[in-house]
Amino acid sequence: MKLRLDYLQTFKEVVEEGSFLGASKALGMSVSTISLHIDAVEKFFEARLLERNVSGVKLTREGEIAYNSIRELFTLLEKTKKGIKNLTTKIVNIAIGCVGVPIIAEIQMGYKTVQPDVDVRVKLTGEYTCLDLLEHGEVSVVLAGYPAPLKLGDGYRVEEIGYDRFVLIVPPNHELANKEEVTVEDVLSYPMVTLNKGYSSTAIEDTLKELRNIEKEQKIECSVNDIFSQIYGVSSGLGTAIASYVLSKRYEEGGLVVIKEIKDFTDERPIYAITTDKALENPVIADFYAYLVERGTELLEKYRVRGG
DSSP: OOOOHHHHHHHHHHHHHTSHHHHHHHHTOOHHHHHHHHHHHHHHHTSOOEEEETTEEEEOHHHHHHHHHHHHHHHHHHHHHHHHHHTTOSEEEEEEOGGGHHHHHHHHHHHHHHOTTOEEEEEEOOHHHHHHHHHTTSOSEEEEEOOSSOOOOTTEEEEEEEEEEEEEEEOTTSGGGGOSOBOHHHHTTSOEEEEOTTSHHHHHHHHHHHHTTOOTTTTEEEEESSHHHHHHHHHTTSOBEEEEHHHHHHHHHTTSOEEEOBTTOOOEEEEEEEEETTGGGSHHHHHHHHHHHHHHHHHHHHHHHHHO
16 A cells, blocks of 8 residues: 655644644644545554544554654655755855864865855854764764764764864953963862853863862853853853863953963863765765865964964
């Protein structure tokens, strides 16, 4: 027996909306048509998949199995569609962590001079969100820092192009700004501006707190959603922060913050350019990735020298 794909979409929508009426509104079709689609799906699986009542619908055990498989099917189809599109596109979508911020503009402009027809689109997000976006085909390339060793499955291309480390940043007029030696105890004696989940520096701050057995809620002045708000919070005097050295160096040069190394605390991590074998089948993405590796390595090495 054949089953139309749109019938499976209807079944998925009914489950997620919780009722025939909700699915009807979402899909723009009548409730009777929804009912016909569900009947066809249940006949195909030869099982009752939904329990219907006045408040809506509920999955049976058979329905749970069918729904999970159908949801995975649509996820796979969408991923495949994006993969096929990526084979011919002249758009490169790249996700970057905070370490990519100081160099991505130069990479974009430099690549534009050699490939003016290619559109490089950048998404700034947390390091581990970058990998999720790459896995689901939302982006083709990632530029971010991760603790070594970075373990990814088969089908990924990973190139190490530089190094970053986490440092303490403080307001220029802060007591720690002029202190020759800053300890972990010093760091945890002052309020901190933290990042919400999704950025690796959050994990580093948690590590520091654990070293001193300090509760997570203590010494946090505020939590923010992005690295720029964090740096602005520090420069405004709200507190200190643990942040990327590569990112923070330019803000120190601009007089907004002061960078301090933390005694007996080292967290150096590689910066990687990451893509997938599937994405590299597109010659445009392959060319950009090669440029990113070469130019990114040059920029990060130059930056490292500047930082001392």
